[in-house]
Amino acid sequence: MKSLRTASIRTQILVLALLLIVLVSVVAATTEPFIYGRHDKGMAIGLLAGRIERVVDQFRDARSPEEEAAALDLATRLQISVEKLPASQISPRDEAEASSADILQRTRRALEDDFFDGLRHLFDKEVASVPLIVKIDQERALVFHMPTFSRSLWFFPAVASGILKIVIPLIVLAYVSSWLIIRPMGRFAAAAERASTDDSLEKPFVAEGSSEIRSLAASLNTMRSRILQMAESRTRMLSSISHDLRTPLTRLRMRVERCEQPELQGKMLHDLTVLDGMINESLAFLTNAGHNVPSRKVDLSSLLQTIATDFSETGIDVRFSGPRRLKYMCKSEAITRAISNLVENASRYATQIDIDLQDRGDEGIFVKVSDNGPGLTDELKTRVLEPFFKADEARTTGVGGGFGLGLPTAEGIIRKGHGGKLTLLDRAPNGLVVEIILPPVRDGGDGRLSAISDSTASII
Structure with missing residues (x-):
């Protein structure tokens, strides 16, 4: 199996096609005798035609009314409904058909339906019976009333056979194909997507599959x-x-x-x-300053309150709201620098800045830096996270200007350094909200807190 998993895609497809053929053959050979042995309409019609021929032969050889009655009694014992009919009452239209000696073919024509016609009337409650007229000689004839077969009884075995022979093997083939071909390609595509979205090329692509x-x-x-x-x-x-x-x-x-x-x-x-x-x-x-500094437990509320107080002392209206204490494992210097960059960037274009801290349990730690400035368009929300891009033309109510590295640096600290997410949102009625989502606090059971995700640990 390992050699097949590492073979070329052409070889894998060829082997899977051969596997499908073998699987269909095995399923058909093992299931069809059971299914059609119980519900084979052709076999039932053949048995009925044989019984009719037996009754016709005995009636043809009868030379007295008692022998004719014995032939009709035989039909009753064989569960065949039949009655005697004078040959003179056969219509000219049915004369040729009634004189035919091929009972088997006539029985099949009377009982077998066209596939689409049978499908159309599959669930009809009343099924019309077509009589079978057999001319014995110039004076006698027999009228056999054909039994009514339930169309569904003969239709569903064919459906079951098709499911067993086609659908189930195809499902098995699709599963094996996904395991051999699609699954490695899916993992490979996911790895390429992560490298594209995270700007991370530290982990090489795993060479596995075909x-x-x-x-x-x-x-x-x-x-x-x-x-x-x-x-x-x-x-x-x-x-x-x-x-x-x-x-x-x-x-x-x-x-x-x-x-x-x-x-x-x-x-x-x-x-x-x-x-x-x-x-x-x-x-x-x-140099990605702060990315290689080990994490330590800090009071995130005090850290953010200190940032707000420091900026307030310089004349910037910065307010903090959140819990009184929130223990968290992080790189405190890097977080301080990221939040300070966001506040400093907002102070150039706004008169009031709010820092909001929330602990939402399994959803993570939410930090929002909101301002009452002019905000950003949807296009600029993406571009301001690019290094050295400045959106001063869109936010010109303040004075001063940055170098186009504040937001990219903060985003790198949050995403690469802490496994979090930084998003730019609109604030009503005006302004910008920088939403930071950090991994949730996890208690390791020994009193130590952990907040760094596995993916982040591999990056740091």
Whole structure:
């Protein structure tokens, strides 16, 4: 079975087709004698025709009324309804048919229905009986009243045979096909989708299944290695540039501080502060700061309350609502940075910011950062999560501006660092809501809390 599972798809399809043929043959050979042995309409018609021929032969040989009565009595014992009829009463239209000696064929024509006609009248309660007239000689004839066979009695065995021979083997074949071919392809597609949606290429594609899938997995793993090398080289280059910029930036700051024109000195110091902030943001984003820090148990309520208080002291209206205490396993510095980025980003475009914390049990920990700013369009909600994209044209009520890394950094901390989800929603009547869903708190039974999902643990 292992060799079949790793064979090519063409070989697998060929083997499965042969398996279907063998399975249908075995099922048909073992079930049809039982089904049609009990309910074979052709066999019943053949037996009836034989009994009619026996009665006709005995009646034809009768030379007296007593012998004719004996022949009719035989028909009664054989459960055949028959009556004597003068040959002169046979209509000219039925004369040729009545004179035919082929009783078997005439009985079949009288009792067998066309398939579609029988299907149309399958559940009719009354079934009309067609008499069978047999001309004995120039003076005598017999009228046999045909029995009425239940159409459903002869139809359902054929249906059962079709189900056993076709439907069940096809179901078995479909299951085996899904196990051999479809299931490995489904797992492979799911792995590719996760790599696409999570921007994660750390885990290689598992090379299992048919030879074609294993070949595709090997090709994608080669491409994955090249992409990782390219991304790593790019990150090292940008990080090196950001680090190297600090030296001339420090020299510029020292020279500016010796400037004797206060107005010009203030403008240059402001520009240097902006440059320094850009370098810090870029380094933090490129190096994924905080992702490799171990998790520890913190009071999430106190952490968020502290963030709200710190911003309030700078003149920004930030309010916190939530439980008084909420123990949670997380990277506190990273969470602080993510929430601070969201609040700082909202403060540029809004006058009031709300931080709401909720523990919804198995649904997870919900943190909402809401503002009363102008909000974002549906298109911009997706684009602002891209690095270095700024939506200042859409949200221009505030002053200042960011570098386009605040939201992407926060989203990376929540998704990659904690296995959570960050979503941008509309706030009524206006504004933006950044909803964060963190994995639920789990008690390990020893008093220790856990909140990091298995998928996250493999990323960290």
